[in-house]
Amino acid sequence: MSKNIPVKIYLNEDEMPKFWYNVRADMKEKHAPFIHPGTLKPCVASDLYPVFCKELVDQELNQTDQKIPIPDGILDFYKMFRPSPLIRAYSLEKVLGTPAEIYYKFEGNNTSGSHKLNSAAAQAYYAKQEGLTSLTTETGAGQWGTALSMACAFYGIDLTIYMVKISSEQKPYRKIVMETYGASVIPSPSMKTKAGQKILAENPTTGGSLGCAISEALEQALTTENCRYVLGSVLDHVILHQSVVGLECKIAMDKYGITPDIIIGCAGGGSNLGGIISPFMGDRLNGKNNITFIAVEPASCPSLTRGKFVYDFGDTARTTPLIKMYTLGNGFIPSANHAGGLRYHGMSPIISKLYDDGFIQARACIQNDVFDAAKIFIKSEGILPAPESTHAIKVAIDEALKCKETGEKKTILFGLTGTGYFDLMAYAQHNSGEMTDHVPTDDELNVGFSSIVPFDIKL
Numbered sequence: 001m002s003k004n005i006p007v008k009i010y011l012n013e014d015e016m017p018k019f020w021y022n023v024r025a026d027m028k029e030k031h032a033p034f035i036h037p038g039t040l041k042p043c044v045a046s047d048l049y050p051v052f053c054k055e056l057v058d059q060e061l062n063q064t065d066q067k068i069p070i071p072d073g074i075l076d077f078y079k080m081f082r083p084s085p086l087i088r089a090y091s092l093e094k095v096l097g098t099p100a101e102i103y104y105k106f107e108g109n110n111t112s113g114s115h116k117l118n119s120a121a122a123q124a125y126y127a128k129q130e131g132l133t134s135l136t137t138e139t140g141a142g143q144w145g146t147a148l149s150m151a152c153a154f155y156g157i158d159l160t161i162y163m164v165k166i167s168s169e170q171k172p173y174r175k176i177v178m179e180t181y182g183a184s185v186i187p188s189p190s191m192k193t194k195a196g197q198k199i200l201a202e203n204p205t206t207g208g209s210l211g212c213a214i215s216e217a218l219e220q221a222l223t224t225e226n227c228r229y230v231l232g233s234v235l236d237h238v239i240l241h242q243s244v245v246g247l248e249c250k251i252a253m254d255k256y257g258i259t260p261d262i263i264i265g266c267a268g269g270g271s272n273l274g275g276i277i278s279p280f281m282g283d284r285l286n287g288k289n290n291i292t293f294i295a296v297e298p299a300s301c302p303s304l305t306r307g308k309f310v311y312d313f314g315d316t317a318r319t320t321p322l323i324k325m326y327t328l329g330n331g332f333i334p335s336a337n338h339a340g341g342l343r344y345h346g347m348s349p350i351i352s353k354l355y356d357d358g359f360i361q362a363r364a365c366i367q368n369d370v371f372d373a374a375k376i377f378i379k380s381e382g383i384l385p386a387p388e389s390t391h392a393i394k395v396a397i398d399e400a401l402k403c404k405e406t407g408e409k410k411t412i413l414f415g416l417t418g419t420g421y422f423d424l425m426a427y428a429q430h431n432s433g434e435m436t437d438h439v440p441t442d443d444e445l446n447v448g449f450s451s452i453v454p455f456d457i458k459l
């Protein structure tokens with residue numbers, strides 16, 4: 001076992017990864033391709049170029065190159081907020097009285113407060129290189145919108161963000177941060193797009209959903225000159241960019257001879273989980289380790305643990321290509337009392353495939369339990385985590401307590417994806433005992449499943 005491990009393991013600038021790692025290159029079986037909903041044939045690059053930046057489409061479809069160089073223009077921005085620290089949770093271990101070693105990779109040390117900046121930086125950079133003048137996107141809890149507004153400000157690109165209406169009301173300060181960086185923020189559904197008008201006509205009081213904000217952002221990108229749409233999770237190129245998190249963990253751990261037994265990440269669209277596990281999963285797929293990978297999702301939006309592994313649209317207005325993924329149905333909307341992010345109806349195709357093939361486990365937790373776990377973490381480690389991150393904390397603590405029972409000295413790594421300063425209303429609810437939980441019934445889930453169109457796709 002490793003000795004003398006500092007509380008914070010930092011890398012020097014020259015130790016930082018110069019490449020992203022593309023886990024698909026090491027997957028013996030690739031995930032199913034995107035399907036064009038009109039032709040029911042696999043999407044080719046030219047189907048995607050009108051929507052996404054060219055370089056990102058090429059990365060999206062690249063299943064063979066293991067290493068993708070990080071351009072200097074992105075490295076320069078990364079160096080302003082990376083490497084992020086890998087922290088040994090000595091205090092938490094002590095409070096739990098566990099023989100386990102617990103490490104977490106803290107991605108909250110930038111103004112956006114999350115790992116999302118890793119992909120935002122790359123996406124804004126490529127858009128600028130391509131000569132685009134504006135981008136559109138959606139944001140739910142607000143971290144992605146904040147990260148992208150920082151990146152667009154840095155590279156000099158205009159940005160319109162469709163923010164899920166209920167989040168924009170719950171988190172007015174998020175909106176102000178985005179606007180301060182120069183982005184224009186529109187609560188969704190809005191009257192600005194046909195998709196928004198339609199959703200409002202059907203359901204005038206809706207608080208919105210990520211699926212419907214995506215529809216609006218897509219529509220604006222497709223109808224605006226020199227503009228493309230960008231997405232902060234789910235897609236393969238986003239996981240590629242997030243692999244910088246796992247690569248830094250691996251370099252830092254190798255330096256001290258630490259080998260994780262369990263790696264845990266919260267799972268919304270799957271980008272932080274995909275990023276932190278990527279290089280370790282690559283080794284696992286090549287028979288070099290036997291790490292247990294655990295995805296943690298909210299019980300109120302249980303795409304992996306209770307969803308269907310089928311082709312579905314990525315958005316509510318059904319404008320995206322069909323994606324084979326674990327999904328609750330494009331029409332699924334999580335109950336209003338759900339506090340944090342992690343509310344997307346689908347899951348990254350890479351994570352879905354690895355889960356279906358048995359390489360990843362999944363657990364669903366209720367929010368009162370994850371906030372209870374967060375309180376233990378806050379009091380011992382000092383960091384106030386994002387509600388999303390608390391899901392990973394909960395399972396890390398569970399696993400550490402199992403070690404306490406069995407006496408096993410496992411090494412646990414989890415992703416602490418961000419800080420929760422904009423989520424204080426959720427903490428206030430938990431502090432006052434007013435936080436409620438809603439676990440959807442099978443009947444409620446069936447409403448979402450009924451929005452899945454049963455296409456007859458033959459590959």
Ligand SMILES: *Cc1c(COP(=O)(O)O)cnc(C)c1O
Nearest residue numbers: 143233268269270271272388418
């Ligand atoms: C967006 C976000 C997540 C969830 O998204 P993934 O794509 O699943 O990683 C988790 N934590 C934080 C702090 C986030 O901002």
